[in-house]
Amino acid sequence: MTGNNPIIRLENLVKRFDGATVLDGVSLDIRDGEFLTILGPSGCGKTTILRIIAGFETPDQGRVHLDGQPLNDLPANQRRVNTVFQSYALFPHMTVRENLAFGLKMNKVSRREAERRIDDALDMVDLSHLARRYPDRLSGGQQQRVAIARAVVNNPLALLLDEPLSALDAKLRKRMQVQLKHMCRELGMTFVFVTHDQEEAFAMSDRVVVMNEGRIEQVGTPEEVYEEPVNMFVARFVGETTILDGSVVSKERETLHAMVEGKACELETARDFLPGEAIKIVLRPEDIIVEQETDSEHALWLPGTVRDTVYKGSTWDMVIALDSGKDVLVTEFFNEDDERIWHKSGDRVMVSWYKGWEVVLPDEDVTAL
Amino acid sequence: MRRLGAAARLVPVYLFLYLPIIVLVIFSFNSSKYSTAWRGFTWKWYGKLLGNEQLIDAALNSLTVAVLAATLATSLGTLLAVALYRYKFQGKSAVKAGVFVIMMSPDIVMGVSLLLLFMLLGMQPGFWPLLLAHTTFCIPFVTATVMSRLKGFDPHLIEAAEDLYAGEYRTFRHVILPMCLPAVFAGWLLSFTLSMDDVIISFFVTGPDFDILPLRIYAMVRMGVKPDVNALSAIMVGITVCLVFTYQLLMRKKK
Ligand SMILES: Nc1ncnc2c1ncn2[C@@H]1O[C@H](COP(=O)(O)OP(=O)(O)OP(=O)(O)O)[C@@H](O)[C@H]1O
Ligand SMILES: [Mg+2]
Numbered sequence: 001m002t003g004n005n006p007i008i009r010l011e012n013l014v015k016r017f018d019g020a021t022v023l024d025g026v027s028l029d030i031r032d033g034e035f036l037t038i039l040g041p042s043g044c045g046k047t048t049i050l051r052i053i054a055g056f057e058t059p060d061q062g063r064v065h066l067d068g069q070p071l072n073d074l075p076a077n078q079r080r081v082n083t084v085f086q087s088y089a090l091f092p093h094m095t096v097r098e099n100l101a102f103g104l105k106m107n108k109v110s111r112r113e114a115e116r117r118i119d120d121a122l123d124m125v126d127l128s129h130l131a132r133r134y135p136d137r138l139s140g141g142q143q144q145r146v147a148i149a150r151a152v153v154n155n156p157l158a159l160l161l162d163e164p165l166s167a168l169d170a171k172l173r174k175r176m177q178v179q180l181k182h183m184c185r186e187l188g189m190t191f192v193f194v195t196h197d198q199e200e201a202f203a204m205s206d207r208v209v210v211m212n213e214g215r216i217e218q219v220g221t222p223e224e225v226y227e228e229p230v231n232m233f234v235a236r237f238v239g240e241t242t243i244l245d246g247s248v249v250s251k252e253r254e255t256l257h258a259m260v261e262g263k264a265c266e267l268e269t270a271r272d273f274l275p276g277e278a279i280k281i282v283l284r285p286e287d288i289i290v291e292q293e294t295d296s297e298h299a300l301w302l303p304g305t306v307r308d309t310v311y312k313g314s315t316w317d318m319v320i321a322l323d324s325g326k327d328v329l330v331t332e333f334f335n336e337d338d339e340r341i342w343h344k345s346g347d348r349v350m351v352s353w354y355k356g357w358e359v360v361l362p363d364e365d366v367t368a369l
Numbered sequence: 370m371r372r373l374g375a376a377a378r379l380v381p382v383y384l385f386l387y388l389p390i391i392v393l394v395i396f397s398f399n400s401s402k403y404s405t406a407w408r409g410f411t412w413k414w415y416g417k418l419l420g421n422e423q424l425i426d427a428a429l430n431s432l433t434v435a436v437l438a439a440t441l442a443t444s445l446g447t448l449l450a451v452a453l454y455r456y457k458f459q460g461k462s463a464v465k466a467g468v469f470v471i472m473m474s475p476d477i478v479m480g481v482s483l484l485l486l487f488m489l490l491g492m493q494p495g496f497w498p499l500l501l502a503h504t505t506f507c508i509p510f511v512t513a514t515v516m517s518r519l520k521g522f523d524p525h526l527i528e529a530a531e532d533l534y535a536g537e538y539r540t541f542r543h544v545i546l547p548m549c550l551p552a553v554f555a556g557w558l559l560s561f562t563l564s565m566d567d568v569i570i571s572f573f574v575t576g577p578d579f580d581i582l583p584l585r586i587y588a589m590v591r592m593g594v595k596p597d598v599n600a601l602s603a604i605m606v607g608i609t610v611c612l613v614f615t616y617q618l619l620m621r622k623k624k
Contacts, residue, residue: 056528076531083532089525093547102543103533154533 007032013062024214035184037193037201040211046194082151084161090135097131103154121153158190235282242328244281248273261324265300269360278363285331287357301350397599414600427585438503439560446511454519472509480573494576502574503564511556518552551619
């Protein structure tokens with residue numbers, strides 16, 4: 001299972017391309033055996049990190065350690081990590097089996113050992129029957145699995161995957177997510193996975209690294225990142241959000257007296273705020289309560305009008321336009337025993353949230369996204 | 370209807386392109402020796418060719434040079450293409466441009482400059498200067514052919530090879546070379562053809578004791594077009610057609 005000693009350690013990596021800083025001091029410990037996902041918008045430097053670990057790029061500053069050994073001067077072909085490329089990069093002139101055998105041959109693994117490992121790897125990805133095919137005779141999903149098997153068969157200390165699922169259709173993608181996660185557990189191998197898809201990151205990872213513009217914004221479990229985003233960037237990037245404006249009146253222990261959307265209320269937060277400070281209140285769609293009549297139990301009731309409703313099978317999504325001008329996204333889960341009234345577009349409603357589920361952040365004028 | 374339209378446009382163009390060759394092939398079977406009038410079908414010109422020792426010698430010389438020059442040019446041209454594709458170095462674009470300059474420069478200029486160079490080096494006109502000259506003008510064509518194929522590859526393939534523990538040499542040997550092999554063959558064929566039918570450059574660098582086919586034919590034609598020249602040319606057209614088809618097949622094949 002997941003150990004605690006880092007298998008890969010990144011120390012203060014800086015990388016510039018043509019004067020543009022692409023990585024700006026990235027430090028990260030990747031634990032042995034964990035499934036770690038690097039998540040961030042396009043161009044934030046995710047691929048660059050993987051390429052530095054694999055040895056295809058050299059950092060301008062900083063160090064990479066693999067299993068306690070410094071890696072900086074080691075060429076790519078001597079590093080015990082393997083990459084699954086987004087384009088798969090299967091050798092077109094070799095059969096599936098020969099593709100898998102390539103790394104073992106280069107590594108001078110004995111023939112018998114190699115045969116055994118190839119068989120196991122093919123078995124694992126369910127491709128034994130296609131071993132003699134050439135890659136151009138395989139479907140996208142099959143090529144994908146060959147690419148994974150070709151990397152895994154070398155038994156690397158870490159597997160680096162750069163958006164390996166982005167070319168697959170939604171259904172296959174879901175299946176591969178489950179399979180990859182399963183493989184990580186089964187093999188006890190460290191997986192470093194890059195994606196810009198938040199849902200994918202959450203579905204698979206032990207820990208998620210949220211990046212923005214060459215910097216790490218937050219590292220944590222999917223729950224931590226979703227429920228306790230450390231800043232507005234993470235809050236906005238990870239999942240749907242409603243963001244309300246407010247200002248601090250006073251703070252005592254965990255309770256914050258504040259004005260939110262022009263109304264006085266009490267909020268809960270462990271952060272320190274000064275009276276008068278501008279704040280943002282971050283709410284997830286499932287944090288929100290919508291009623292037609294109000295009771296006083298909740299923090300705050302904000303009047304609004306239902307604008308759109310979307311039936312999604314297991315949930316019922318709504319957009320509510322508050323009278324104060326903000327839009328609120330709401331997700332309600334179906335519950336068969338519940339005699340809830342489902343609101344229709346145009347209904348007047350009152351909106352609030354479950355006390356303590358809100359995240360309070362300083363207003364830092366995030367322009368990204 | 371549309372097909373007819375296409376044919377209406379294509380036929381004149383192809384007629385224009387191939388009429389001379391068709392005429393040549395037809396007349397290589399004409400039994401009349403001097404006139405352009407048709408006097409009946411014959412194989413005799415082809416038979417006469419076989420008896421012409423000078424011609425056979427020249428043909429063998431040409432073949433030797435073509436095979437050697439094509440092989441040399443293919444080796445060097447392929448290495449150059451791979452170097453240009455893989456590595457970043459100072460003056461890379463100048464080298465690239467240089468390849469095309471050689472390709473485009475007029476034969477007459479190449480011929481004169483090579484002659485001058487070989488004179489400066491004190492080399493006697495003949496086999497060696499000819500081989501070197503042919504190798505020189507073939508290299509850019511090989512490089513261009515191989516490069517165009519390399520450009521079509523996923524650049525991550527080479528990284529994948531490195532990632533799977535292959536060093537420089539083995540990446541070249543096991544990944545790059547096998548993948549551009551069709552282009553390498555194609556480059557060889559192209560070089561072979563270019564070498565076989567070069568007149569101008571060869572004229573400057575070869576000597577009297579090393580006659581080659583195109584120059585031999587040229588000498589024969591100066592004393593009037595004879596039917597045996599027609600026959601020889603027809604054979605060469607046949608060979609060229611085969612080579613071109615092979616070349617196209619190689620360049621089209623994916624793997
Ligand atoms: N070889 C290179 N030369 C110049 N700029 C580069 C190079 N590689 C990457 N960059 C730049 O570095 C930045 C980060 O690139 P990177 O590929 O790491 O982003 P990413 O997070 O993987 O994005 P995506 O999600 O689009 O793949 C981008 O702005 C990109 O243009
Ligand atoms: Mg990327």
